[in-house]
Amino acid sequence: MAQGTGSINSDYKDWEWSDDAGERARLLQSPSVETVPKNSESQGSGLGATSALGAVFIVVNAALGAGLLNFxxxxxxxxGVAAGIALQMCMLIFIIxxxxxLAYCSQASNERTYQEVVWAVCGKVPGVLCEVAIAVYTFGTCIAFLIIIGDQEDxxxxxLVKEPExxxxxxxxxxxxxxxxxxxFLLILPLSIPKEIGFQKYASSLSVIGTWYVTAVIIIKYIWPDKELVPVEIPTSPSTWTAVFNAMPTICFGFQCHVSSVPVFNSMKQPxxxxxxxVVTAAMVIALFVYTGTGVCGFLTFGAGVEQDVLMSYPSNDIPVALARAFxxxxxxxxxxxxxxCGRAVLEGLWLRYTGVTVEEDVVRERRRRLLQTISWFLLTLLLALFIPDIGKVISVIGGLAACFIFVFPGLCLIQAKLSExxxxxxxxxxxxxxxxxFMVTLGAFIFGQTTANAIFVDLTA
Structure with a gap:
């Protein structure tokens, strides 16, 4: 991609397949592909173009993309505030x-995506489970993104039209x-077609600034509240001891950027x-401040009556909040x-393993397959978001998967990496x-099991 310009994908080559088989191999590495050692590879032209600062913006944007409004x-x-902050701080240690x-295991295994790292380090069974989990999680999250867009646009x-909602x-x-x-169609699909995500550092910078604005609006609205915003009861302790654990999936979902982290790590100039x-410490500290400010002030403004999407609790004619919705x-x-x-990378890896074709041999057909995968994924998520607008029950079931990506799979990778020494x-x-x-595997399995069982129980009794 051409550097030094402010436009995204201005070079037509960004939309084409790569003639460099090595570049393709580094993006979606198949376990069956023999690669050169990382040190010799780094001496060539295969180094990424994302700076450390750009990587911070991408990681922060991946973390703040959907969970901000749920805190x-x-x-x-x-x-309450004390329990929420304490829970968040404890989990942040394991999140970082x-x-x-994951970066350590990616470098040691010479793999370039989350699922391939798990496959290479932990073996076939955990690798397949990881790929299935990523496919389900990313697909459901993409649907949630489209629904969030619809909620804010409503x-x-x-x-704008000044009609009663x-x-x-x-x-x-x-x-x-x-x-x-x-x-x-106009914005998401064009951004989803390119084969790399390094260009996201431009748009990610704007979106990170936007999330800061959202947090600022919520804080200001708490300090100088509107007269009609009267909070209901403000809890100071959990209703039951299990209620604390029910909040953990939201925190995991908010800070979950692990699936995206491995490609971002390998797109850096100095991986x-x-x-x-x-990079990740700076990114998580930024996310922590944003989440804490949003969570505390949004909670204290509306109390127990706060909506799952906090911006939906504000009136539609509030101009600063309307700008926050745009951000x-x-x-x-x-x-x-x-x-x-990340979801497309899973599909690509499954296809290459199923056909037994190496990345280098299949470069010519990569663009056609990438377009088919992208358009199919896009249309399915769009249709589900349009005709099943209330997917809260589905998200509550798959929300526990975020704990697997944060705790279970990294913990397994660390154990296997140390045992192999x-x-x-x-x-x-x-x-x-x-x-x-x-401990990470145990904690992640507990969070996943408890929250998934609770979500299924709530759905069955609703």
């Missing part, structure tokens, strides 16, 4: 640790299905674990392609790292 409700479920583990349109609009061009479709540690739309527009890239004596640090991996 006030998560604080309410957790039982998981990101660093409020914005209601303010409960009555609905009689104009065809303000219909929810039309607005979601036109936004998706080193130490540099990556600084959220921008954030989601740039998050959809990142998650879609040939050492005559096991140092204390070795045992500490293995124990850390075991």
């Amino acid at each position: 006030p409700a998560a604080f309410s479920m957790a039982g 640790g998981g990101l660093v583990i 409020k914005i349109i209601a303010a 409960e009555v609905g609009s009689s104009r065809w061009y303000t219909d929810r299905k039309f607005t979601i479709s036109i936004t998706a 080193e674990v130490k540099t990556w540690g600084a 959220i739309i921008l954030c989601v527009l740039t998050s959809y392609p990142i998650l879609h890239f 040939i050492q005559e004596t096991r140092a204390i640090s070795w045992w500490a790292q293995v124990s850390y991996g075991v």
